[in-house]
Amino acid sequence: MKREYCGLVGISGHPEAARMAYFGLYALQHRGQESAGIVTWDGANLREQRGMGLVADVFNERHLGKELKGDTAIGHIRYSTTGASLLRNAQPFMVRFGDFRIAIGHNGNLVNAQALRRELEEQGSIFQTTMDSEVIVHLIARNLNGKGLEEAVALACSRIKGAFSLIILANNKLIALRDPLGFRPLSLGRMGDSYVIASETCAFDLLEAEHLRCIDPGEMVIIEDRCLTSRRFAEPAPTKSCIFELVYFARPDSLVFGTEVYSARKQMGELLAQEAPVDGDYIMPFPDSGMYAAVGYAQASGLPFELAMIRNHYIGRTFIQPSQDMRDFGVRVKLNPVRSLIKNKRLVIIEDSIVRGTTIRTRVKKLRELGAREIHMRVSCPPIRHPCYYGIDFSSKGELIAANHPVGDIARYIGLDSLHYLSIDGLLQATGRDVGYCLACFDGNYPVAVDGSCSKMCLEDKCCG
Structure with missing residues (x-):
């Protein structure tokens, strides 16, 4: 199972900054459904x-209209990749240090967080949460003595390794930055004379803000009193942007890493049709993940496109669980087949990825029970064979089905007549460039070494810490 990780929003110089941050987070809700937070600066606190x-x-109207005062705000939505699912781990994380009141939001995952945490605790730091984001705050605080805020942030970032897009509110100053390899997206926009920061450009569309540009890897943007400055905190390096943003995570109406997500996913489907044509009655996705690649596959193959699975859009985060004998209820409550489209048909299902295969297996089993004659699956990314350490909550290597089984065995396990994954070359072609992406979950070539004292997951199936 893939889990969305985090989304960031920052507003500077707007009289209703909290409300604008709220709408920005609303647009980014797909990036995390676990917790949400907004912090504002009211001129004193x-x-x-x-x-x-x-x-x-x-949030409610009392929060947005009365309590969260100020013209500068940052917001964060979270699905934990490190740290337990607890309110104290909800972000933005706030501290007070000397004359500074600091709040921080983090999207990504640090691979040396545990080693840094042990070092800081040995030096007297006391941690309130289990998030690696708190490590960054302690590092900033330790460097504030005798140094300016931007320099303290830069020195802190020189110690951390891994993926980090950060948004920091320190009194009335808003700071946004991306790690030197640019794992996670972060963009700069403008509403009149107010500046906006967001993980994805779909937030700008809702706010009717102008998208100015992506924040560069290794760049720190500082906004204060409607004035924007920029500096580098790290030397330029070959980018390693997370390609899974384009495959799955980002909203299709966003620009991510300078690429239109909708077009990239549609192109993945078109190239998949070229690599693995199949004789079927129609193309269908499992909504919503395979939708846009399925459109591309159908158009390239000439086969009809059908929505033979209907998604229930009104499922909340939780619902009353049924008895144990209804063990597949959690899958069935989200998607239900159109029975008349299934019986005696040769189905070609387009999926964006297969992680463990258990959910897909349940859905395919249902299609067989309804009389599907053939079921073929085409996947618009390569096999996921390696865990991610940079902020995507992929299972350990032992739970990744493609890490332990050849494609033929996976097809038999799921119950398919045939299975094909898009090649890495095809995926890179669809994104419009052949360099600059992290492909570690496909090829195991990790651009940042994982700290030996253990991150969330390990290269082996056992913990090394």
Whole structure:
């Protein structure tokens, strides 16, 4: 199972900064449904509202209209990749240090967080959460003595390794930055004379903000009193942007890493049709993940496109669980087949990825029970054979089906007549460039070495710590 990780929003110089941050988070809700938070600067203090659940559940009119005062705000939505699912781990994370009130939001995962945490604890630091994001705050605080804020942030970032897009509110100053390899997206926009920061450009569309540009890897953007400055905190390096943003995570109406997500996913389907044509009655996705690649596959193959599985759009984060004998209820409640489209048909299912294969197996079993004559599956990314250490909650290597079984065995396990994955070359062609992406989950070539004291997951199936 893939889990969305985090989304970031920053607003500077707007009289309703909290409300704008709320709408920005609303647009980014797909990036995390576990918790949400907004912090504002009212001229003297930071004000916060954080809670577990969806954006619309965490905030109300009292928060946005009265309590979260100020013209500068940052917001964060989370699905934990490190740190337990607890309110104290909800972000933005706030601290007070000397004259500074600091709040920080983090998208990504640090591979040396545990080693840094042990080092800081030995030096007297006391941690309130289990998040690796708190490590960054302690490093900033330790460098603030005798140094300016930007220099303290730069020195802190020189110690951390892994994926980090950060948004920091320190009094009235808003700082946004990306790690030197640019794993996670972060963009700069403008509404009139106000600046906006967001993980994806779909947030700018909702706010009717102008998209100015992506924040560069290794760049720090500082916004204060409607004035923007930029500096580098790390030397330029070959980028390693997470290609799974384009495969799965980002909203299709966003620009990510300078690429239109919708077009890239459609192109993945078109190239998949070239690599693995199949004689079927129609093309179908399992909504919503395979939708856009399925459109491309159908158009390239000339086969009809059908929505033979219907998604229930009104499923909340939780629902009353049925008895044990209804063990597949959690899968069936989300998608239901159109029976008349299934019986005696040769189905070609387009999926964006297969992680463990258990959910897909249940869905394919249902299609067989309804009388499907043939079921072929085409996957719009290569086999996921290696865990991710940079912020995507892929299972350990032992749970990744493609890490332990050849394609033929996977097809038999799921119950398919045939299975084909898009090649790495095809995936790179679809994204419009052949360099600059992290492909570690496919090829095992990790651009940042994992700390030997253990990150969330290990290269082996056992913990090394």
